[in-house]
Amino acid sequence: MRWVRLQEVLSGVILAEDLKDEVKGTVIFKKGKKMSKADIALLKSKWNITRIPVETIEKVPEKKVKTTDLGNAIDLKRSIYVEEIPALRNYGVLTTISIETIKKILDAAEEVVKEIYEKGSFDPRYVRMLADDVVDEAIEKENLQPLLLKFKSLDDYTYTHSINVAMLSLYLGINMNLSRDKLVSLICGALLLDIGKCKIPKDILLLPRKLTPKEFEIIKKHPVFGYNISKKSSINDDIAGEIILDHHERLDGTGYPGGKKKSEIGYFASIVSIADEYDAITSKHPYKAERSPYVAMSEIIVNAGHGKLNPDIVSIFVNKMGIYPKGTVIHLPDGTKVISVRQNPGTPIRPIVRVLESEHFEKGTILDLSKIDLIIKSVSRIQEE
Numbered sequence: 001m002r003w004v005r006l007q008e009v010l011s012g013v014i015l016a017e018d019l020k021d022e023v024k025g026t027v028i029f030k031k032g033k034k035m036s037k038a039d040i041a042l043l044k045s046k047w048n049i050t051r052i053p054v055e056t057i058e059k060v061p062e063k064k065v066k067t068t069d070l071g072n073a074i075d076l077k078r079s080i081y082v083e084e085i086p087a088l089r090n091y092g093v094l095t096t097i098s099i100e101t102i103k104k105i106l107d108a109a110e111e112v113v114k115e116i117y118e119k120g121s122f123d124p125r126y127v128r129m130l131a132d133d134v135v136d137e138a139i140e141k142e143n144l145q146p147l148l149l150k151f152k153s154l155d156d157y158t159y160t161h162s163i164n165v166a167m168l169s170l171y172l173g174i175n176m177n178l179s180r181d182k183l184v185s186l187i188c189g190a191l192l193l194d195i196g197k198c199k200i201p202k203d204i205l206l207l208p209r210k211l212t213p214k215e216f217e218i219i220k221k222h223p224v225f226g227y228n229i230s231k232k233s234s235i236n237d238d239i240a241g242e243i244i245l246d247h248h249e250r251l252d253g254t255g256y257p258g259g260k261k262k263s264e265i266g267y268f269a270s271i272v273s274i275a276d277e278y279d280a281i282t283s284k285h286p287y288k289a290e291r292s293p294y295v296a297m298s299e300i301i302v303n304a305g306h307g308k309l310n311p312d313i314v315s316i317f318v319n320k321m322g323i324y325p326k327g328t329v330i331h332l333p334d335g336t337k338v339i340s341v342r343q344n345p346g347t348p349i350r351p352i353v354r355v356l357e358s359e360h361f362e363k364g365t366i367l368d369l370s371k372i373d374l375i376i377k378s379v380s381r382i383q384e385e
Helices: 037-048 099-119 122-137 154-175 180-193 195-199 213-219 221-232 240-244 267-282 293-305 309-320
Strands: 003-005 027-029 051-054 064-070 071-077 081-084 149-151 329-331 337-342 351-356 366-368 378-380
Touching: 003 099, 099 122, 099 154, 099 180, 099 195, 122 154, 122 180, 149 154, 154 180, 154 267, 154 309, 180 240, 180 267, 195 221, 221 240, 240 267, 267 293, 267 309, 293 309
Parallel strands: none
Antiparallel strands: 003 051, 064 071, 071 081, 081 149, 329 337, 329 378, 337 351, 351 366
16 A cells, blocks of 8 residues: 555545545545546545555565576565575575565655655654564674565655665664664664755656756755654654754765865764765666666775765775675676676685576586785676566
8 A cells, every 4th residue: 555645646546545634524426446547537626535545556476586606586576676696506505584574664665755744753662672672683683684675666766775775774784783773873864865856846857858947956955854764753762863963964064055164074974974975876766777786886985085985984884785795796807797796705806606697607506716826807787687
């Protein structure tokens, strides 16, 4: 189910719940009704209705499907899925946050957005409880890896992006040895970093072209909108508030909304800004395709070198994620094409890979590039089927 603004509703959608007048509470249409153009026009002209609950039309297959050369996809809901991390014999076990927990986070994200649209604020208690549970689950696991969500519908980008940024920030925070309480605040802030986009017109968020300067000025207001929503919602966590407000600030003063510099920017916002940039680059947008994990890591390293991102935090991120993060397609000098499936601790330039095409190795063979005398020739984008 999704709550959709009335002006964006198309004929043919199915009501997921009884639709009631927002002032009187009178039932207008019952659950399961297929909305016609006339029904929608009636709502616009006669009733105090701003949003309606609709069943999601776009479905993802229930079964596991092959999505990339990394392996199988696990469907979560609608167009959102995650890729399984391959189990590699002789390379140790990797663990992730459970699928059940990820689903709970998705539900919470949708509920927060729904409440913001309805009353301009949300109940922060569930977000805090969920952050507590996520951190407790994470710190109990060894060799934790970030499990990143992917999507097929651009409508789901805001949900998946916030969750991915939270997972990457948690991964980074654990490797920075942050305390449990700091990790909980970090997760809260990261999950809520883009709530201000609820105040940005959707026709701007989903424009299929590069934004004009005027449109970008509107987008740049979302951290302030989000911060104000968090205060209205009684979020009294200074770290979470700092993340929501400062995650687009840059050390050299070129960020927004305040053009803050260096020590003016919250430390935890600097952590989240790196995770935010990584996921933004590797995700598709209305006006441009996603780029490879390698390109994302390269841009982050360049931005640290140019004084935009905290170089100490970037160094930890690179060491843990690797120069060729999971999903990077790599070309070797002998013509072999491989895909990175996990990192080698301490050797970020030599990942463990799976063979895609080769005249010398069988397809699917796992290779440890730290043990092979071949340099990496080039990289390319993930290839989806």
